[in-house]
Amino acid sequence: MQTEKVVPFKNNEGISHSLIQSLLKKGNDYGIKAIFPFNIEEIAVAEWxxxxxxYGCNRYNTNWCCPPATPGPEKVRAILREYSIALLLVGNQSCPDFYLDNGKKRANQVRYWKGTISLERLLFLEGYYKAFSLVGETCALCKECTYPDDCRFPKERRPSVESFSIDVIGTLQNLGKTSKVAKHRSESFNYYGIILVE
Ligand code: SF4
Structure with missing residues (x-):
């Protein structure tokens, strides 16, 4: 029985504050600092x-979690129509790790990736059986992706938010949130993951 509904589902059920708090507690272990539930219609999907x-990303055709291995924009729109709510997961890290393809950067990516999937699992166990993660950046679980050969960790494999043609900045604006591009290595930047829920 859900109480303290924060965002209603299509069927008028909801997700409770207490569940969000449980998710956040677990997410904290992985660097996820905030979780915002919102209506699925606020997700901006764009062809661009x-x-x-x-065009312009060196991950294209090199990873199971990036195009062309992931669904195109039309398919994504159809998938999103099967959900009511999304959870925005937010973390924060410092900029030097972003620009350098070093071990620390990869360790952060893996941490957020595993955290996002563990929250999806928690939602599943709570009865939200359709919960599905979209993870920030590309999959870095392996030092080098095996694509197009078989994935080493298919159970953890999820599409990245960007590969789902989601305009992250546009979505944040729809939610009334501001985001800034980190211009200097001294600046921190945010991690954004999304979990689809019904
Ligand atoms: S788990 Fe490894 S093989 Fe599978 S998509 Fe991620 S990096 Fe590639």
Whole structure:
């Protein structure tokens, strides 16, 4: 029985504050500092995001969690119609790790990745059986992705938010949140993951 509904589902059920608090407690272990539930319609899907994946990103066609291995924008829109709510997961890290392809950066990516999937698992166990994660950046669970050969960790494999043609900045604006691009290595930047829930 859900109480303290924060965002209603299509069927008028909801997700409780206490569950969000439990998710946050677990998420903290992985660097996830905040969780915001919101209506699925606030997610901005755009063709240009897919375009940027295809042209200008060196991850294209190199990872199971990036295009062309992930669904295109039309398919994504159809998938999102099967959900009511999304949870925005927010973490924060410092900029030097972003620009350098070093071990620390990868360790952070893996930490957030595992954290996001563990929250999806918790939601599943709470009865939200359709819960599905979209993880920030690309999969870094392996030092080098085996793509196009078989994935080493298929149970942990999820599409990245960007590979789902989601305009992250546009979505944040829809939620009334501001985001800034880190211009200097001394600046920190945010991690954004999304979990789809019904
Ligand atoms: S788990 Fe490894 S093989 Fe699978 S998508 Fe991630 S990096 Fe690639």
């Amino acid at each position: 995001v897919h375009l940027k994946c295809c």
